[in-house]
Amino acid sequence: MTAFTLAEARDALKAKKISSQELTAALVKVVEAARPLNAYVTETPEKALAMAKASDARLAKGEGGALEGLPLAIKDLFCTKGVRTTAGSKILGNFVPPYESTVTQNLWNAGAVMLGKTNMDEFAMGSSNETSTHGPVFNPWRARNSNTNLVPGGSSGGSSAAVAAGLCLAATGTDTGGSIRQPAAVTGIVGLKPTYGRCSRWGIVAFASSLDQAGPMTQTVRDAAILLKSMASVDPKDSTSVDLPVPDYEKQLEGGVKGLKVGIPREYRMDGAPPEIAALWDKGAEWLKAQGAEIIEISLPHTKYALPTYYIVAPAEASSNLARYDGVRFGYRAKGARDITDLYEKSRAEGFGPEVQRRILIGTYVLSAGYYDAYYARAQKLRTLIARDFTEAYKKCDVILTPATPGPAFAVGDKSDDPVAMYLNDVFTVTVNLAGLPGLAVPAGLTANGLPLGLQLIGKAFDEGTVLRAGLAIEQAANFTHKPENWWAT
Amino acid sequence: MSVDKDTVRRIAGLARLAVPAEKLEPLAGELNGIFNWVEMLNEVDVEGVPAMTSVAAQKPKWRADVVSDGGEASALMQNAPEHEGTFFVVPKVVE
Numbered sequence: 001m002t003a004f005t006l007a008e009a010r011d012a013l014k015a016k017k018i019s020s021q022e023l024t025a026a027l028v029k030v031v032e033a034a035r036p037l038n039a040y041v042t043e044t045p046e047k048a049l050a051m052a053k054a055s056d057a058r059l060a061k062g063e064g065g066a067l068e069g070l071p072l073a074i075k076d077l078f079c080t081k082g083v084r085t086t087a088g089s090k091i092l093g094n095f096v097p098p099y100e101s102t103v104t105q106n107l108w109n110a111g112a113v114m115l116g117k118t119n120m121d122e123f124a125m126g127s128s129n130e131t132s133t134h135g136p137v138f139n140p141w142r143a144r145n146s147n148t149n150l151v152p153g154g155s156s157g158g159s160s161a162a163v164a165a166g167l168c169l170a171a172t173g174t175d176t177g178g179s180i181r182q183p184a185a186v187t188g189i190v191g192l193k194p195t196y197g198r199c200s201r202w203g204i205v206a207f208a209s210s211l212d213q214a215g216p217m218t219q220t221v222r223d224a225a226i227l228l229k230s231m232a233s234v235d236p237k238d239s240t241s242v243d244l245p246v247p248d249y250e251k252q253l254e255g256g257v258k259g260l261k262v263g264i265p266r267e268y269r270m271d272g273a274p275p276e277i278a279a280l281w282d283k284g285a286e287w288l289k290a291q292g293a294e295i296i297e298i299s300l301p302h303t304k305y306a307l308p309t310y311y312i313v314a315p316a317e318a319s320s321n322l323a324r325y326d327g328v329r330f331g332y333r334a335k336g337a338r339d340i341t342d343l344y345e346k347s348r349a350e351g352f353g354p355e356v357q358r359r360i361l362i363g364t365y366v367l368s369a370g371y372y373d374a375y376y377a378r379a380q381k382l383r384t385l386i387a388r389d390f391t392e393a394y395k396k397c398d399v400i401l402t403p404a405t406p407g408p409a410f411a412v413g414d415k416s417d418d419p420v421a422m423y424l425n426d427v428f429t430v431t432v433n434l435a436g437l438p439g440l441a442v443p444a445g446l447t448a449n450g451l452p453l454g455l456q457l458i459g460k461a462f463d464e465g466t467v468l469r470a471g472l473a474i475e476q477a478a479n480f481t482h483k484p485e486n487w488w489a490t
Numbered sequence: 491m492s493v494d495k496d497t498v499r500r501i502a503g504l505a506r507l508a509v510p511a512e513k514l515e516p517l518a519g520e521l522n523g524i525f526n527w528v529e530m531l532n533e534v535d536v537e538g539v540p541a542m543t544s545v546a547a548q549k550p551k552w553r554a555d556v557v558s559d560g561g562e563a564s565a566l567m568q569n570a571p572e573h574e575g576t577f578f579v580v581p582k583v584v585e
Binding site: 093095096098196197210211236239240241242243302304305308309311312319323326327328329330331332333337338339340341342343344345346348349352357358360361362364365368375377378379380381382383384385387419420436 | 493497498501502504505506507508509517520521523524527528530531532534536539540541542543544545546548550551553562565566568569570571572578580581582583
């Protein structure tokens with residue numbers, strides 16, 4: 001029962017083969033036994049069982065929403081009313097939001113059940129879930145014949161590990177530079193970053209407001225379509241929420257890829273990338289071709305400038321967004337401050353971890369007098385050029401196929417000493433955030449030593465339907481049915 | 491452009507982050523590593539390219555100028571590190 005996909009559980013509940021209370025109780029047990037993975041930072045079993053009971057009552061009457069009775073995990077970046085929300089940071093302390101984020105409210109309105117809040121890199125800054133104040137998450141996957149703990153990717157590392165280990169039916173994530181797709185790829189699951197403006201950002205702890213977007217992390221492409229449908233909405237509380245009706249993404253899965261023009265960007269062939277990545281990418285193109293798609297070589301000439309552009313734009317926005325953490329109105333307050341400035345400076349120095357402080361300093365610097373034009377203004381122009389690359393490419397193709405990550409999951413501690421090496425994990429995903437487009441990571445194969453790798457599909461703005469349909473074609477051809485061996489259960 | 495100890499001290503002040511003296515030098519090194527990498531953006535000719543200032547594919551929205559929420563002072567106080575009634579308590583600001 002706990003091995004159900006979201007779609008299977010939905011159908012079983014509707015057919016009254018199982019109850020939400022049975023399903024939820026079973027998952028609560030699995031979650032408790034998986035504590036060594038550190039995927040959840042807050043478990044909410046009582047709330048989950050109460051929600052499941054209410055769902056069962058609705059289902060018994062033949063009522064219920066699109067996600068009625070389905071247990072989910074929520075990234076700890078989403079504010080949840082009455083349930084501690086930390087964003088992986090000490091500075092939020094025991095912050096208990098008096099309000100609910102729009103995305104999670106949409107999920108509860110659709111009948112979903114909350115199992116708990118998942119671990120993440122502090123303020124979503126990281127690609128390995130190692131910057132969390134709650135400690136690292138371990139990837140359920142290990143290399144063949146190895147006991148080395150690997151990272152689950154980041155920043156949505158608790159969500160990726162929870163889905164991959166079967167600790168929920170599906171989870172929410174957020175993606176600012178790759179934080180849904182990269183962890184999904186290295187844990188063998190599906191992750192979708194929707195078009196900027198598709199899901200409301202209201203009530204999600206802000207990192208970089210022009211890049212942040214919430215999305216589903218699931219076992220299958222169909223599940224991603226189902227979950228996105230309920231997460232997305234037009235929200236008056238978020239002025240960047242775009243006024244377009246939310247389509248039935250599950251229905252849009254039908255129709256196949258015959259005649260679809262798939263672009264292969266030559267700039268994504270990176271020097272020094274492992275040959276397994278390139279081979280998998282070629283295979284992905286062949287799979288789509290075999291199902292009737294047309295493969296077209298395209299060029300995205302400014303690709304190599306995307307990461308450095310991101311590391312100006314995102315820290316600049318973060319330094320501004322994170323100014324609100326001052327030790328006065330909520331969260332952590334340092335002891336023994338001499339005066340108000342000392343209170344701010346000490347609370348922030350003690351409350352933020354090293355990576356967050358590094359990014360606040362970068363952001364403050366690139367926005368400061370004398371450096372603004374050289375860094376921030378230039379980066380915003382580069383961003384225009386990067387987005388233009390895609391506009392040009394979409395004159396020739398409908399969807400773009402790339403690798404999702406430059407490699408498989410790496411060992412805990414491997415890249416923590418070199419910020420730039422860590423940043424390079426997002427080399428294939430970050431362009432998509434800068435251009436505001438939808439991107440989907442789909443598991444497509446295993447490395448020689450048994451670790452999952454993913455492919456990425458990039459679509460036109462608000463064309464999640466095509467992205468999901470192409471993703472389904474990859475999923476079916478890859479037939480990725482591998483599961484990690486359970487080494488963690490207590 | 492290279493970041494030195496004094497620059498780190500200055501930007502840490504702007505960012506309201508207490509940085510201990512012995513951390514200034516290592517931080518300058520880390521930031522320089524990142525800024526040296528970012529330097530590659532100078533290769534690109536951006537003459538005449540407009541800055542991207544909006545990602546959402548629509549004009550900024552208008553909304554009615556009405557009170558739609560609020561009056562929750564005591565709920566907001568629940569997360570305050572120190573408060574008296576509905577006032578936040580901070581160290582003395584005016585001597």
